[in-house]
Amino acid sequence: MRTSSNAAATLGLLNELWSLGLGDHQLVELGGRLGSDVPVFCRDWPLTIMRGRGELVSPVNRRVGGVLLLIVPQIHSSTVAVYRAFAAAGRRSERPSAAMLMGLDDDAAGSDKSSSAGERELPSITINGAKLMRSLFNDLEEAAFEVNPELRNFAERLRTVSGLPFCMSGSGSAFFCIIDRDTDEQFAYVEGLRDCFPTARVIRTHFVH
Secondary structure: OHHHHHHHHHHHHHHHHOOOOOOHHHHHHHHHHHOOOOHHHHOOOOOEEEEOOOOEEEEOOEEEEOEEEEEEOOOOOOHHHHHHHHHHHOOOOOOOOHHHHOOOOOOOOOOOOHHHHOOOOOOOEEEEHHHHHOOOOOOHHHHHHHHOHHHHHHHHHHHHHHOOOOEEOOOOOOEEEEEOOOOHHHHHHHHHHHHHOOOOEEEEEEOOO
16 A cells, blocks of 8 residues: 555645646546555545445545554565465455445445545544454455465464454555554553564554544
8 A cells, every 4th residue: 555655645746746737536537547546545535435446435424433553564465466366266255345334325435436425425423443343354364364374373373462353454464453542551552562573563543534
């Protein structure tokens, strides 16, 4: 996702530098040609639902409560190899949609067109992040673990040591988990994770609303 956000930032800067006057929708379309995850970074939306291959982005007027923990091990995960393994494994079972997990129906979650979704006004509701976390999933996990057993071992140890339902982000190798509100006890907990995984980056951050 880092290269995708860099690409979106570059599009925005060139648009301004060259006085092109391109609107958000045009930048989203251009971003979709550069990469699947670029469009989401072309819009200033705190929470979105991405569809298709990532080029269809809809805003969701929901706030996620809690603190986000990120842990990034020094383990390489090849996106190409993971997606190849995922494709070879065949179709996965049906999963609940992101809209359903956030208590929305597909219509309320916004259309599949980024240009019209931004105009939709939705009731602002705070979602319990820790509760939501227990329902999240990543179908790429098993493929990534097949490609790199070291990543599987790390994930199993992380979940055992932390006692939390950490989920892999994208095709790896970062993991994330949403926990309850920030406290001194949780600060100590994060420091404990850093001690347990000294070679990994452990980051505690908050959601932007």
